Amino acid sequence: MKIACVQMDIAFGGPETNFQRVENYLEEAAENGAELIVLPEMWNTGYALTELDELADGNGRTADFLKRFAKEHRVHIVGGSVSTKKKGGFYNTMYVVDSTGALVSEYDKAHRFGLMDEHIHLEEGQSLGTFEIGGETFGGVICYDIRFPEWLRAQALNGAKAIFVPAEWPAARIDHWRILLQARAIENQCFIIAANRIGSDPKNEFGGHSMVIAPWGEVRMDMGQEQGIGYTDIDLSEVDEVRGRIPVFDDRRVPLYKKFEKSH
Numbered sequence: 001m002k003i004a005c006v007q008m009d010i011a012f013g014g015p016e017t018n019f020q021r022v023e024n025y026l027e028e029a030a031e032n033g034a035e036l037i038v039l040p041e042m043w044n045t046g047y048a049l050t051e052l053d054e055l056a057d058g059n060g061r062t063a064d065f066l067k068r069f070a071k072e073h074r075v076h077i078v079g080g081s082v083s084t085k086k087k088g089g090f091y092n093t094m095y096v097v098d099s100t101g102a103l104v105s106e107y108d109k110a111h112r113f114g115l116m117d118e119h120i121h122l123e124e125g126q127s128l129g130t131f132e133i134g135g136e137t138f139g140g141v142i143c144y145d146i147r148f149p150e151w152l153r154a155q156a157l158n159g160a161k162a163i164f165v166p167a168e169w170p171a172a173r174i175d176h177w178r179i180l181l182q183a184r185a186i187e188n189q190c191f192i193i194a195a196n197r198i199g200s201d202p203k204n205e206f207g208g209h210s211m212v213i214a215p216w217g218e219v220r221m222d223m224g225q226e227q228g229i230g231y232t233d234i235d236l237s238e239v240d241e242v243r244g245r246i247p248v249f250d251d252r253r254v255p256l257y258k259k260f261e262k263s264h
């Protein structure tokens, strides 16, 4: 499967500009033969969290746009995430649509990142974030979620062979980003496909380094600071091969873990 990761700058509080930019990138990726396209986190508004009442998607605009594009161009889209207004609050929401234009996942970021004020403005997600495309199971988490190994493990245990990670990860901690992504791939023996933004907003400069990491841990793509689209082919049968080589999932000691489990 040919994967395209979009590493773009995001206009702070500028959804119209951002929709146009994303449409241009989607068109370019589709023209270049991408079968699945991944966008970064909060690409409609960026972290303009104090303006969400006015700017967040409250009418299904993003899902409709992604569904229409996916169907017209016959591509799957992991729609990064966008700020949404629903159920009386604001969320950081990932939409995934398949190439028939069907919405196959709506995942709200589970872990709110305090350093970027998410705990003040956003609600926590409650769903797991796994989904099916073409008979295969995938997972999706958002940015700060990667600091919670148990959360990606839950997706892997529920069948995910590749986990997508849209992000707005600052340059100041880009070493954490790269190491955490590689660790999540190795420990779950799955592909990690991560799209981070570049550019800056009033508070942060963002680090890029969108990456594709294979189930054995090799970095198959790293976009560095380059703006644009990175392409890689992935073959999900590698996941079965690596899981067969070291049977980590069979060797887990769940009763032992439960015996010593602590909530904090």
Ligand SMILES: NC(=O)CCC(=O)C(=O)O
Residues within 6 Å of the ligand: 041, 113, 116, 142, 143, 144, 145, 147, 167, 168, 169, 170, 173, 176
């Ligand atoms: N947007 C985010 O969730 C950023 C997470 C982050 O920077 C981190 O260090 O974790």
